[in-house]
Amino acid sequence: MQTVRLNNNTFWGRLPAYLCCAAVMFTALSVAPRAHAQAASAAAAVDPATRQSAAQWLDRIQQAAQQQNYVGTFVYQRGNFVQSSRVTHYATKSDGEFEQLESLDGKPRKMLRHNDDLYTFVPERKLCVVEKRQNKDAFPALLATSGSEVLSVYDPKMLGTDRVAGIDSQVIELDPKDGYRYAYKLWADAKTGLLLRSQMLDPSNGQVLQQLSFTQVSIGVPVDKAPIANGMRNLAGWTVVRPPLQSVDMEAQGWNFGQNVPGFRKIRELRRPMAARDANDPPIPVDQAVFSDGLSAVSIFVEPVEHNSRKEGAGSTGATHVLVKRDGDYWITLLGEVPQATLQQFASAIEYKASK
Numbered sequence: 001m002q003t004v005r006l007n008n009n010t011f012w013g014r015l016p017a018y019l020c021c022a023a024v025m026f027t028a029l030s031v032a033p034r035a036h037a038q039a040a041s042a043a044a045a046v047d048p049a050t051r052q053s054a055a056q057w058l059d060r061i062q063q064a065a066q067q068q069n070y071v072g073t074f075v076y077q078r079g080n081f082v083q084s085s086r087v088t089h090y091a092t093k094s095d096g097e098f099e100q101l102e103s104l105d106g107k108p109r110k111m112l113r114h115n116d117d118l119y120t121f122v123p124e125r126k127l128c129v130v131e132k133r134q135n136k137d138a139f140p141a142l143l144a145t146s147g148s149e150v151l152s153v154y155d156p157k158m159l160g161t162d163r164v165a166g167i168d169s170q171v172i173e174l175d176p177k178d179g180y181r182y183a184y185k186l187w188a189d190a191k192t193g194l195l196l197r198s199q200m201l202d203p204s205n206g207q208v209l210q211q212l213s214f215t216q217v218s219i220g221v222p223v224d225k226a227p228i229a230n231g232m233r234n235l236a237g238w239t240v241v242r243p244p245l246q247s248v249d250m251e252a253q254g255w256n257f258g259q260n261v262p263g264f265r266k267i268r269e270l271r272r273p274m275a276a277r278d279a280n281d282p283p284i285p286v287d288q289a290v291f292s293d294g295l296s297a298v299s300i301f302v303e304p305v306e307h308n309s310r311k312e313g314a315g316s317t318g319a320t321h322v323l324v325k326r327d328g329d330y331w332i333t334l335l336g337e338v339p340q341a342t343l344q345q346f347a348s349a350i351e352y353k354a355s356k
Contacts, residue, residue: 050157050158051156053158054147054172055146055151057172058146058151058172060188060193061140061142061143061188061193063193064188064193064195065089065142068091068194069089069091070087070088070140071223072165072218073085074140074213074214076210076211076212077213078317078318079210083105084103084215085102086102087099087101088223089223090225097113097114098113098114099112099228100113100227100228108123109122110123113133116133117232118131118132119231126238126239127239128235128240129241131242131243131245132245134270141195142186143294144267149294150293150294150295154174154176154177154181154183156173156174156175157172158171159171159185164196165214165216167190167196167217168189169197170187170188171187173185173186174186174295176203178262179339179341181293181295181339182209182296182337182339183206184200185198186199187213196213196214196217197212198213200319210318243272243273244273245271246270246271246272248271250302253287253355254355255289255350256349257289257346258346258351260345260346260349261346263294264291264298265291266289268289268290269288269290270288271285272288276307276308277308277309278307286302287302288300288302289302296337298346299334301332302332304329306329310331312324319338320335321337321342327352332350
C-alpha cells in the first residue's frame with residue numbers, strides 16, 4: 001500500500017473542508033488483542049472508589065466548560081507545530097453559552113458562537129462561514145459521552161495535585177484497556193473542574209503526542225457577551241457563506257460499518273458538498289460517519305470516484321492517522337487521533353451493498 005503524503009496536494013490539504021474543525025482553529029493489528037488481554041488483568045486492580053471519583057471528575061470537566069465564565073490563552077502543540085489561541089466564554093441559564101475564539105499566531109481567525117450557532121471569520125478574504133456546531137468536545141470541553149461510559153474502555157489513575165497556569169489542579173490519567181486508542185493525562189481546576197491541560201500519550205512509552213494547555217486563564221470572572229452577540233449580527237462588508245449540511249442515513253444507502261472496535265459508537269452522520277479540483281466539475285457529495293469512545297473519534301468519509309483524484313494509502317501527522325482505500329465506485333477515507341491499527345480495523349468491517 002502506498003504511503004499518503006500529507007501535504008496540500010493530497011487529502012490533508014483538503015482536511016478543513018471535511019472537518020470544519022473549530023477546536024484548534026483553529027503496531028500491527030495483532031498487537032491490539034494482546035494489549036487488551038494484558039489491560040484486562042490490570043483493570044481488576046482499579047478499585048471502585050477510584051473509578052467513581054474519576055467518572056465524577058470527567059463529568060465536572062465537561063460541565064465546567066459549558067457552565068463557567070472564563071477568559072484565557074491556551075496553546076496547542078503537536079510535534080513542532082505550536083499555535084496559541086485566546087478564548088472568552090460566557091454562560092448563564094437564561095442566555096446559554098456565548099464564546100469567542102481567536103487565533104493568535106499565523107493568519108487571523110476568529111470564531112463566535114452562541115450555543116450551537118457558529119460563525120467563523122476569515123479576515124483576509126472577508127469571509128464569514130455560518131454553520132451549526134457539530135462537536136461539543138473542543139477544548140476545554142472534553143467528552144462526547146458520560147464519564148462512566150468513557151471508563152468502560154479506559155482505566156483511571158488519580159495522580160494527585162499539580163499547578164497549571166498558577167491554578168491548583170487535580171491530575172487524572174486514563175490508560176486504554178486495549179491497543180485501539182491512546183492514553184490521556186488531564187489537569188482539572190481543583191475548585192471548578194475546568195480543564196486546564198490535556199495531553200494525549202503513547203501508552204507504550206509515555207511520549208506526549210499532542211497537548212492543549214492554558215498558559216493564562218481567569219475563571220469565574222465577569223464576561224461581557226455584547227461583543228460576541230454584536231459580532232454575530234453585524235456582518236456588513238462580509239461575504240457570508242452557509243455551507244449546506246444535512247443528516248444522512250448511510251445504512252439506507254447500503255453502507256454497513258460493522259462494530260468490531262470495542263467502545264466506539266456512531267454519534268452522527270452528515271453530508272456536505274466539497275468543491276471538485278476542477279472548477280468546471282460539480283461539487284462532490286461527501287458523507288461522513290463519526291464514531292467515538294467518548295474521548296477518541298474516528299471519521300469515515302465516503303465520496304464517489306467520479307471527478308475525484310485520490311490514491312490508496314496511509315499516513316500520519318502527530319497522533320492523527322489517515323487511511324484511504326477504494327471500494328468500487330467510492331473512495332473511503334478514515335481519519336482519527338487513534339493508532340493506525342484502529343483505522344485498519346474499522347476499514348476491514350466496512351461493507352457496501354447497492355440499494356435496490
